Amino acid sequence: ESPSNPTMEIIDIKSVAKIAHQHNALVIVDNILASPVLQKPMEFGADIVVYSGTKHIDGQGRSIGGAILSSKQHYEEYLKPFIRHTGPTLSPFNAWVLLKGLETLKYRMDQHCHNAFKVANYLSQHPKVEKTIYPGLKDHPQFALAKKQMLQGGSIVTFIIKGNNAFRFMNALNLFDISNNLGDTKSFATHPATTTHRVIGEEGRKKLNIPDNMIRLSIGLEDVDDLIEDIESALKTT
Known part of the structure; x- marks a missing residue:
């Protein structure tokens, strides 16, 4: 989580990713506080980025949702089977609200x-x-x-x-x-x-x-x- 909540500590994503990848570990970044506008963790080596869509992306208290960003390979191997078996699919209305939020x-x-x-x-x-x-x-x-x-x-x-x-x-x-x-x-x-x-x-x-x-x-x-x-x-x- 960078910045961290609530202490606002900054994690050196590039350095953490370098160490993690040397040990074949994935790096997951909670990018909620920064938002996808202010920080792009994958450019610093992160493998997976997670968001609460309620915060910033919607940003107007209208919907509850989240997002997981990853490589196509990780999605096909892990996320897609999990989503298929558990069904955590965003409702069409909430998806629309979040898409409208992205516009601004x-x-x-x-x-x-x-x-x-x-x-x-x-x-x-x-x-x-x-x-x-x-x-x-x-x-x-x-x-x-x-x-x-x-x-x-x-x-x-x-x-x-x-x-x-x-x-x-x-x-x-x-x-x-x-x-x-x-x-x-x-x-x-x-x-x-x-x-x-x-x-x-x-x-x-x-x-x-x-x-x-x-x-x-x-x-x-x-x-x-x-x-x-x-x-x-x-x-x-x-």
């Missing part, structure tokens, strides 16, 4: 990234924010690698708020919805420790550097000044 994906991703960069830059300078994690910021520890693999920084901004103020901040948001979803035209705020990563436990989260005061923002297509104003207002309550 590039333009939406441009705006997602534009808004996310501005939000990340704002948060990185705020005195009540301990740390901002966004691949498009130069202070990201893997900025050079992100720039090499991705066209832009993506729609996800993760930050660590000072103190035990995560819930207070999130409850004060008005424009952002509280949701585990991401890659939508609407902006969402998520508290990973009690939602997406609750199941791995406190020790597991510590190993992954996911503290209780971490917040993940999925930046949508609203006016970015309105988003920043909402964040600023919520931070004032902490």
Whole structure:
């Protein structure tokens, strides 16, 4: 998974693929956060790429679906028999919705990234924010690698708020919805420790550097000044 959710770590796909292929192992990349617009893992040696079509590809909360990309040989040998025997076929309507989403994906991703960069830059300078994690910021520890693999920084901004103020901040948001979803035209705020990563436990989260005061923002297509104003207002309550 690159970038990773929610810590926004960047995996060197080319290096991983080189090591894996030396041992006859396949490389599978979860490309959901980057989207097919910003990152093309197969160009760096990945064998299989997976997507949640709900995120970014549809990007408007209308459908549930996914996609697996692989070589024709892998498809014929593994995917095709699995699909034939288990029947995980997308409904015609959901397929149509996702195809319509693909028509505007590039333009939406441009705006997602534009808004996310501005939000990340704002948060990185705020005195009540301990740390901002966004691949498009130069202070990201893997900025050079992100720039090499991705066209832009993506729609996800993760930050660590000072103190035990995560819930207070999130409850004060008005424009952002509280949701585990991401890659939508609407902006969402998520508290990973009690939602997406609750199941791995406190020790597991510590190993992954996911503290209780971490917040993940999925930046949508609203006016970015309105988003920043909402964040600023919520931070004032902490």
